[in-house]
Amino acid sequence: MSVASVISVLDDDPYVRAAINNLLESRGYNVHTFASAEEFLSSTDSSDTSCVIADVQMPLMSGIDLLTQMRAQGSATPFIFITAFPDDGVRVRALNAGAICFLGKPFAASDLMQCLDRALAPDHQTTS
Incomplete structure (x- = not known):
């Protein structure tokens, strides 16, 4: 039996944290949330x-x-960024810093799950 991945969700908006937490827990992930x-x-x-x-x-x-x-x-922990202000300059900074994905809010659950699958893959690659 494999151990579920631990995903840390950081957002100052409690509603965003709760929504992502619920999505990920429904997919079998262990989730820790932080403000x-x-x-x-x-x-x-x-x-x-x-x-x-x-x-x-x-x-x-x-x-x-x-x-x-x-x-x-x-630390080589993969990062996925979410933002209500998807500015191209910030996107470039995030990806250059090593982010796997950069998603503008609101985003589709399927997009987040694709990013997460990519982040948890052994050979993860960055994307926008």
Whole structure:
């Protein structure tokens, strides 16, 4: 029996966190939700995360800043970014920083699941 992947969802909007949590749990994933990057970093759950789904714009530390910090610390955890402001410049920054996907809100559940499948694949590749 395989162990379900642990997905960490970071978004300052509680409704977005709940919606993504419900979607992923319905697909068999273990989900941990966080209201901020700081909450995620201070959690013991951050070390066993298989993938991070993070909002780009959060108070204090942005999702891209979190990714940059984690990469500097040697983490290769895949990142999927979601944002209500899908600016091309931000998209390029996110993908250049190593994000697997960059989705504008609202997004289709199927798009998020495709990104997650790609992120959890052994040979994951970035895409927009």
